[in-house]
Amino acid sequence: xxxxDKSELDEINSDAELALPDPLEMPEMVPDAMKDLHSFExxxxxxxxxGYPGELVDDWQDVAIAKIGDLRQKYRSFRVxxxxxxxCGACTDKCHYYLGTGDPKNMPxxxxxxxxxxxxRYYTLPGKIAPWLVGARDLTEDVLSEWYNYFHQxxxxxxxxxxxxxxxxxxEISMAAREIMDSVGKGQKYCNEIIGKVHSIGNNLGMPAxxxxxxxxxxxxxxxxxxxxxxxxxxxKKGADVLLVTPSADFFAEPHIDGLFGYAKxxxxxxxxxxxxxxxxxxxxxxxxIGSYDNMRKVSLRIREAALELGVKRIxxxxxxxxxxxxxxxxxxxxxxxxxxDPKYPVPQHICExxxxxxxxxxxxxxxxxxxxxxxxxxxxxxxxxATRMGDKPGGQFEIPRxxxxxxxxxxxxxxxxxxxxxxxxxxxxxxxxTDDLMDIRVKGAQPRMRALRKVTQEHGVTNLAAICAxxxxxxxxxxxxxxxxxxxxxxxxxxxSNAIIMSDAPKEEEPPAPEAANDSKPDxxxxxxxxxxxxx
Amino acid sequence: xxxxxxxxxxxxxxxxxxxxxxxxxxxxxxxxxPLNIATTPAPTTVPGVWLxxxxxxxxFESLFKSNKWIWIFGYMFHVGLLLVLIRHIRYFxxxxxxxxxIWLGIAYIQPIGKYAGFAxxxxxxxxxxxxxxxxxxxxxxxxxxxxxxxxLIFIGVSGFMMQYVDRTDIVSVKNFFLSLAxxxxxxxxxxxxxxxxxVHLTLVLILMIIFPYSKxxxxxxxxxxxxxxxxxxxxxxxxxxxxxxxxxxxxDKK
Numbered sequence: 001x002x003x004x005d006k007s008e009l010d011e012i013n014s015d016a017e018l019a020l021p022d023p024l025e026m027p028e029m030v031p032d033a034m035k036d037l038h039s040f041e042x043x044x045x046x047x048x049x050x051g052y053p054g055e056l057v058d059d060w061q062d063v064a065i066a067k068i069g070d071l072r073q074k075y076r077s078f079r080v081x082x083x084x085x086x087x088c089g090a091c092t093d094k095c096h097y098y099l100g101t102g103d104p105k106n107m108p109x110x111x112x113x114x115x116x117x118x119x120x121r122y123y124t125l126p127g128k129i130a131p132w133l134v135g136a137r138d139l140t141e142d143v144l145s146e147w148y149n150y151f152h153q154x155x156x157x158x159x160x161x162x163x164x165x166x167x168x169x170x171x172e173i174s175m176a177a178r179e180i181m182d183s184v185g186k187g188q189k190y191c192n193e194i195i196g197k198v199h200s201i202g203n204n205l206g207m208p209a210x211x212x213x214x215x216x217x218x219x220x221x222x223x224x225x226x227x228x229x230x231x232x233x234x235x236x237k238k239g240a241d242v243l244l245v246t247p248s249a250d251f252f253a254e255p256h257i258d259g260l261f262g263y264a265k266x267x268x269x270x271x272x273x274x275x276x277x278x279x280x281x282x283x284x285x286x287x288x289x290i291g292s293y294d295n296m297r298k299v300s301l302r303i304r305e306a307a308l309e310l311g312v313k314r315i316x317x318x319x320x321x322x323x324x325x326x327x328x329x330x331x332x333x334x335x336x337x338x339x340x341x342d343p344k345y346p347v348p349q350h351i352c353e354x355x356x357x358x359x360x361x362x363x364x365x366x367x368x369x370x371x372x373x374x375x376x377x378x379x380x381x382x383x384x385x386x387a388t389r390m391g392d393k394p395g396g397q398f399e400i401p402r403x404x405x406x407x408x409x410x411x412x413x414x415x416x417x418x419x420x421x422x423x424x425x426x427x428x429x430x431x432x433x434x435t436d437d438l439m440d441i442r443v444k445g446a447q448p449r450m451r452a453l454r455k456v457t458q459e460h461g462v463t464n465l466a467a468i469c470a471x472x473x474x475x476x477x478x479x480x481x482x483x484x485x486x487x488x489x490x491x492x493x494x495x496x497x498s499n500a501i502i503m504s505d506a507p508k509e510e511e512p513p514a515p516e517a518a519n520d521s522k523p524d525x526x527x528x529x530x531x532x533x534x535x536x537x
Numbered sequence: 538x539x540x541x542x543x544x545x546x547x548x549x550x551x552x553x554x555x556x557x558x559x560x561x562x563x564x565x566x567x568x569x570x571p572l573n574i575a576t577t578p579a580p581t582t583v584p585g586v587w588l589x590x591x592x593x594x595x596x597f598e599s600l601f602k603s604n605k606w607i608w609i610f611g612y613m614f615h616v617g618l619l620l621v622l623i624r625h626i627r628y629f630x631x632x633x634x635x636x637x638x639i640w641l642g643i644a645y646i647q648p649i650g651k652y653a654g655f656a657x658x659x660x661x662x663x664x665x666x667x668x669x670x671x672x673x674x675x676x677x678x679x680x681x682x683x684x685x686x687x688x689l690i691f692i693g694v695s696g697f698m699m700q701y702v703d704r705t706d707i708v709s710v711k712n713f714f715l716s717l718a719x720x721x722x723x724x725x726x727x728x729x730x731x732x733x734x735x736v737h738l739t740l741v742l743i744l745m746i747i748f749p750y751s752k753x754x755x756x757x758x759x760x761x762x763x764x765x766x767x768x769x770x771x772x773x774x775x776x777x778x779x780x781x782x783x784x785x786x787x788x789d790k791k
Binding site for chain 2: 031104158385
């Protein structure tokens with residue numbers, strides 16, 4: 001475009017039109033745009049491992065309808081939410097999958113209606129006598145297939161529930177729908193295979209105990225090379241004070257590993273006696289994604305067993321979004337009571353709460369310039385933001401991670417206020433859809449977040465995005481390049497901590513370290529022998 | 538004849554409305570909420586939850602965050618309806634049995650109630666137009682959603698017609714309802730002969746009858762919405778649904 005054209009255009013277009021698209025800009029409606037997106041179905045073994053029928057049962061309609069009846073007696077949310085929707089339309093523009101695809105069945109109310117229409121047909125009087133009047137319909141094979149496709153285009157992020165005048169939570173409906181589908185033998189491979197791995201091996205990745213121990217030995221070497229001090233990564237250490245439960249991605253992928261290094265450095269610096277567990281080697285709990293109380297409980301009980309066996313006093317969770325929801329909001333119910341742990345600490349604690357407290361107590365020192373090559377922004381992970389808390393006060397889940405970032409970074413800027421905190425837009429990969437066969441919806445669903453990020457990169461020079469969720473980190477690493485960002489732009493919050501933390505027992509370098517760096521290394525020395533002997537087993 | 542039909546219909550509809558809603562409330566209360574799913578940030582105390590619920594019910598807080606047009610129309614309709622209902626109390630009670638102060642309040646609200654009626658119809662019309670014009674809302678609407686708005690609009694319009702178009706003998710109407718309300722069985726006072734009145738009463742009867750079977754259940758439903766009525770205290774307080782407790786007894790939990 002020539003100079004002349006451009007200046008002409010500038011005059012014609014208003015500033016607003018030239019500006020970047022609003023992150024929450026409404027798409028044109030494209031009915032059925034995503035109707036054929038079908039994630040891989042679970043193999044018979046994935047199903048039976050979880051206690052579900054291996055394949056679609058013959059009388060699946062009856063079983064499904066009975067299951068709806070069962071769930072409406074077990075979950076008040078399911079019952080009340082199916083009855084209460086007035087179709088006001090407040091939620092219709094709130095789902096990132098609708099904003100990214102324009103498919104009206106990705107509007108929260110329309111997604112609920114896929115199931116509500118069947119509920120009305122079989123469980124309400126008007127639906128029985130005049131289905132056409134109230135949008136009720138029979139449960140047919142087409143309906144089942146529609147359920148499968150669209151209930152796997154929901155990341156259970158609960159953004160809709162914030163904006164619904166009755167607090168109707170589509171996540172509750174999509175969890176129920178997935179449980180109904182599982183119970184008739186039509187489960188999803190991604191979720192169910194992973195839950196099976198947790199039951200049999202202990203983590204989502206299927207990493208056996210030996211591999212975890214070997215990995216931690218490698219990590220210890222890496223950390224020692226970097227810092228010059230023997231920072232430990234204890235595994236299955238009996239009698240440790242703290243059990244760290246973290247997503248297995250922290251053992252395996254970038255930028256997760258750097259976050260794990262951050263936790264280890266914080267523990268080391270504070271002289272905390274901590275351990276990982278090879279049996280509870282997974283914070284994530286995919287039982288929630290499929291709405292299965294039984295599976296969620298079984299996965300949670302692994303943590304209880306590990307805590308009892310190792311004799312720890314506290315439980316701390318690493319950076320993981322849905323995990324923190326199950327941990328914060330459900331763990332007490334599923335695997336409590338936790339009366340055998342130290343009552344001085346909440347059960348469980350989030351690693352950000354832990355680090356934040358230490359920062360507030362002045363126990364950690366940072367060289368913030370170590371992060372000066374970046375300007376950060378923070379992506380509030382959906383389940384942390386809208387289903388949990390950190391600290392004592394409502395909203396601590398927004399303030400505490402930001403406070404940690406700001407304590408270790410000089411350059412920080414928030415994204416558009418309608419896309420953060422309680423209104424945060426999901427990364428696009430949560431809720432059991434972080435699988436390559438659903439890449440289409442993952443990329444499209446990330447659009448509002450990517451647009452919000454684009455705005456702060458252009459307007460405020462933001463270079464990097466920090467998150468505290470394994471799914472967000474994995475999703476962004478895949479999706480950022482599709483929106484012309486660097487895949488390494490995604491950072492763990494504790495990776496930033498790791499960059500900036502000043503280890504007080506670090507060997508003196510040519511640059512003058514912090515004045516108190518030379519002495520005060522006792523607690524760490526005390527920690528060493530037992531930890532290394534454990535790791536060497 | 539007409540008087541008898543309406544008298545019986547109102548007894549039937551009133552019983553159905555009260556028993557129906559009471560039964561729904563009983564059902565909602567009976568179903569456990571096995572997990573803490575409060576939408577956070579949420580209050581950490583019970584009084585905090587009351588305040589949150591008050592803001593939702595009295596101010597439509599979440600809807601305000603969500604969409605200003607729906608909020609304005611919805612709020613006009615609901616507040617208008619509330620004032621209109623209060624205004625109507627005088628047709629159902631005998632001032633001799635009502636404390637003076639309350640009666641004074643009911644009398645005081647009469648002129649306001651008329652304006653509230655206009656606000657109600659205006660709000661409903663806004664919602665009805667939105668339902669047709671905004672393609673997202675049209676997409677999610679069933680015939681019943683449109684009809685529900687029409688029903689309420691016609692209740693309002695027929696009510697106004699009784700006053701401004703074909704003036705109804707309201708004293709007789711009151712006598713009819715008083716004879717119903719005070720259970721003067723078989724001495725029902727006659728309803729005046731008025732087409733707007735017949736339409737008004739018929740539509741109100743329909744509304745009362747469909748209430749416990751329709752989306753109007755959002756009225757009791759909101760109070761039972763776990764995302765709004767739960768205290769954010771899961772780390773401190775363990776909840777356990779009866780069916781979940783049964784799992785513990787058979788489990789291998791150490």
